[in-house]
Amino acid sequence: MRRLLFAISAAALWVASAGAAEIELLDVPGLAVKMVSFKGEIVEGDAKKFRDVVDSLDRVSVFLESPGGLVKQALEIGAEIRIRNFATVVSPDQECFSACGLIWVSGARRYMSPSSKIGFHAAFREENGEYKESGVANAEIGSFLTHLGLRIEAIRFFTVAGPNEFLLLTPESARVLGIEVYEQAGDEFTTPNQAPTADMFADRFMSYGIMRSRCQELFQLDKSIIDNGARTSAEEGTRLVGAEKWVELWMSYLEQAKSQVRDKGSLLVCLETEARLRENGLPTGIDGPSFACSKASTATEKALCSDQNLWVRDRAMSAIFFYIRGIDNATMRKTMLADQRVWLKKRNACGDDTNCLDIVYGDRLRTFRDIDVSQPVNQ
Template sequence: MWQILFCAFALLVTVTSAEAAEIEFLDIPGNDGFISIKGEIAGGDGDRFYDLIQGHDRISVILQSPGGLVKESLQIGAEIRLHNYATMVLPDSECFSACGLIWVAGARRYMSASSKIGFHAAYREENGEYKESGVANAEIGSYLTHLGLRIEAIRFFTIAGPNDFLLLTPDRARALGIDIFEQDGLKVTTPRDAPTVDIYADRFVSYGMLRSRCEGFFLFDKGIVERENIEAIKTGQQVAGNDTWIEVWTPMLKEAKTELNTKGALTVCLETEAHLRDQGLPTGIEGPSFDCRKAVTLTEKALCRDAGLWAKDRAMNAIYLFMRSYDNAKARKALLANQRDWIKQRNSCGGNLLCLNQSYDDRFQLMKAVDLGQPANGG
C-alpha cells in the first residue's frame, strides 16, 4: 500500500519557497500517519515537530527541503530516531544539507534513484562569506555516531564545502553502510534484498569464524560454509570497492578475535552459528548429531524439530567424543559419568524446548574452555 501512497505524494508535495518549513500532519484513512516537512528549516521547527507528533506512534516523515538550521534539524532527527519513525525523500524531490541529517535518522529510510539527497559541511556566514563551522560539524559528527554510522559515512556527510554538495545515490548509501528502501515505481528493494557492505562484511567474518574455529564442534557441510564465505567477499567488493571493503571488515575481524579470547571458542561458535541462522542464512548444519529417522523419545523428536538446538546438540556430542579420547583413564571415567548424568537431566525435559535450551546452555557454561578447532577423533 505504501508504494501507491509514495506515488500519490509525489504529486502532492511541491517545492516551496517559504522562509520557514511547512510542517503538517497528513491523515490518510486506513494508513499510518504522515508528516510533511517542506521548505527551509528555521528556528522553532524542532519544537513544532515535537508538538505535532504527540500521541502518534507510527509516522512516516516526507522531506523536501533545501536545508536550514543544523540545531533544529538535529532535534527533529533525534525525535524521529527515538520514535522509530520512517523517513522518505520522494522521486525527483530534493533534500539537501540539514534536511539530509533528518532523513538519515529514519528507522526505515526511503529513497529512489532520482531522489536528490545532498550533503556538505555546516557553515556560518561572516562578512558575506561562507565559512565552515567547527562547532556545528562536531555536533553533526556526534549525532551521526549516535545513529550508528561509521566514520566513512560521517566523512561523506561533512567533506564537501559550503558551496558544494555530495549527492547520495542508493549504491553509495549501501557502500557507506546506510541501509535503505529503494523505490522504483511500485517496486521496492529492501535492505534484505540489497544489503549494505557492512552486512556482507559481517557475513564474511562470521563464515570465516565458522571455517577456522568451529568445524570441530559442528561437523558442518564445509562446502556450504566455504561457498557462502566466498560469496560474501565477492559481493562486498562489488558493493564498496576493494579498499573500502577491507576498511569495513578489518575492524570486525579484530572484534571477533577479541571475543574469541574473552568468551572462548565454544561460546563464540554457538553465537556465530545462531547469528547467521537468525538471518535465514545457511550454516551447513542440517539436523542434530544423530539420525532423526531413528528418533524415538520426546527429547529426540524435539531436537530434530527445532533448528535452534541442532548446533548445540552437535557441539555437545563433539565434546563427548573429545572426553572419550582422554588419556587419563580416571579423569575420562569421571567426565563420562558426569556427562551421562547430564543426559538424564536433559531427557527429563521431554519435548519442552525452553527446558532443553536451558539445559544445554547451563552445561556449556561449565565447558567454556573447550576448544575443538578441528573435528574430534571418532566424529
Template sequence: MRGTALGISVVLGAKWLGVALGVLLYGGTITKAAEIEKIDLPGVAVPLISLRGPIEQGDGEKFSKLTDGLDRASVILKSPGGLVKEALQIGATIRMSGFSTMVAADQECFSACGLIWVSGVRRYMSDTSLIGFHAAYREENGEYRESGVANAEIGSYLTHLGLRIEAIRYFTAAGPDDFLLLTPDRARMLGIETYRVDGGNITTPSANPTVDVYADRFVSYSLLQSRCAPFLQPDPIAVKRAHEATFAEGSQLVGGDKWIELWTPLLDQVKSQLNEKGALLLCVETEAHLRGQGQETGVEGPSFPCADAATPTELSLCQTPELWAKDRAMNSIYMWIRNNVEKSVRKRLLAVQRLWLKDRNNCGGDASCLNAIYDQRLNELRAIDLPS
C-alpha cells in the same frame, strides 16, 4: 538561510538552481518555516508526518510536540535544508521514537534535511530521490565559509547514529556552493541501510546488504571455517562456497583495498570475543547470527540422523534449526571427553553428562525448554576449546 547553532550563524542549505518538482531556490534569506503536520489516511495504520520547506528556528520543538505520544510514525521529507540545530533536534526525536523516514521519488531533501532522513530507524528512498549533503557553513560579510564547530557537531551526531567515518566525511565533504547526492548504491558502500522503493516494490536491506554486512559475514564465515569446525562440524564445502561468495560481493562493492580495510578490524574484535566468551559460545552465536540473516551455515540438522529420531526430544531437535548448532557442539564435546580425557576424570564427566541428558529429555518436545537447558550447559562448558 541564517540561524544560530552553537552560538554561530550557520547555514546548511542547498544553493542551486534548476531542480524541478517544487524545489525551493536558495540565495538570500528565506523566512517561511517548514510545514510540519500529521496526516491520517483511511486504511493506513502508521501515522504520517509531513515535513516540507526550509527548517527554521523552533521547528525542532514543533516537531517534538506534534509527535509526542506516538509510538510509531513515518516522516515524509521534502526540504531544501535549514538550521543544523533544529535538524539535529528533529533527527534525535525521530531516532529515539523509532520513526521511519522517507524521501519520495524525484523529491528533494538537501543538507540539514538529509540529517533528518538518515536518523530514521528505517530509511526509505528511490533511485531518483534527491538526497544531497554538504558541509555546514556560516555567512561572513556576504561570503560563505565552512563552520568547523557545526561540522564537528554533525560528526558527533552521526557517530552516535552508528555511521562510520567514511559516511560522515561524505556528508560534509562538499563546499557551500555544491553538494553530493546519496544514491541507494552509494549508501550501501557507506554502510547506510536503506529500503529501496521502486513503484509498489520495496527492496529491504537484507536483500540488498551494505558492505558492512558483507564484512561481518566474511569474518563470521572465517570463524566457522576455522575455530568452529571442531564444535559444529559444518559442511566444509558449503561454508567455503559462502565464504568465497561473500568476499567477492564485498570486494566488488567497494574495491579490494577498501574492502580489506573494512573486515580487518573485525578480526581483532573476534580475537577479543574469543578471549571473553570462549570459542564454544562464540561459535554457537556466530552460527545463529548467520542463520538469522537467512545465510548458509553448513549446519543442517542436529548431531544425529533425523531419520532415526524416535523420542519427542529428538523430533523437536530435528524440527528446530536454532537447536542444531547447540546439539552438535554438545555432542562434539561429549565425543572429545570420551576419547581424550584421562579415565578417572572421564568417568566423572560422563556421569554428569548423562544426568544432563536425563534433564534434557524431560523437556520432551518443548523447544523453549530445550533451548534453555542447552544454553545453561554450554555456558557451564564454555572453557572447553577443542583442537582445530
C-alpha cells in the same frame, strides 16, 4: 510501508507550522505505523514542534521534503528519531538537502528510491554576504554520525561539498558508504539484506571466517557452503569498494571478532555467529542435529529435528560430549560424564517442548563456555 508511500494525500490530524516548516501527523486508516510529514526549511523551534507532534506515538515513519536549514535543530530531530526507532522516508522525486539529509540518515530504517534527491554539503555560516564553512557545526555533525555507527567515508561524504554545491546520495553509493537503505522501485522494495552494504559483506565474510576457523569441529559444518559464503562476500565487497578498501574493512571486523572470542569464548561466539547468519537468511552448512533425523524415535529427538535453532545446539553438545570422553584424567572424565547423563535425563523430560529444550541446552552450553573443542584436551 508500501501503503505508507502511496498515502501521502491523507488528511492531516495535527499541523505544527509556525515558521517555514510544516510538521503534520497524517491520518491513514488501518495502518499500525503512523505517518508524519516534514516539509519546508528547518528553522529555530522545529525540534520542539517535532517532539510535540510525535510525543504520544510509538511507531512512526517520517516523510521528508526540505531544502535544509539549521544544523542544530536537525540533529535534535535526528536524535529523537533514532532514540525512538522511527523510520525516515524520502519519496520518489522528492528533495531532502543538507540538514534534512541528517534527519533522514538518523532513521532506524531509511527509505529512498533512485529518483529521491538526497544531497549533502558542509555546514556553513554567512559572514558579510559570504558563505564560510563552520568548523564547529561540522564537528558536531561528525560526532553525531559517528554515534549513528557510520564510518569515516560516510562522514566525509556528508561534509566535503562546498556551501554552493551538493553531493547526491544514491542507493548504490549508500551501500558503498555502509548506509543501509530500503530502496523503492515502483511498488517493489529492496531490503538491506537483499542488497547489502560493503560493511554487511565484511561482516558476513568475517562470520564465515569464524565458522571455518573456530566452529568446524564444534558443528561439523559443510565446508563447501562455508567457503562459498566467504568467497561470495569477498567478491561482492570488493566490487563495491575496491580491493584496498575491502581489506581494510574486513580487517576491522577481524579485530572485533578477536575481542569477542577473548571476552565470550569460542563456544558462545560460534553459537551467536551461526544464529546471526541464519537469521539473515544465509546458509550455515548445518542441515540437522547431531544424529540422523530419519532414525529419530523419541518425542525429544523429533522435536530436535523440527527446530533449526536446536540443530546447532545439539551438534555443539555432541562435540563437547566426545571432547569430555577424550580427557585422560579418569576421575575428571568419570565425574563429567556422570553429570552429562543427569543432564540428558533433564533434556529428555522436555519431550516435544522446543522452548523447554532451548532453555535446557542454553543453560548447559553456558556452563561449557570455556571449552574449545578445536584445541587439544586440557588435562
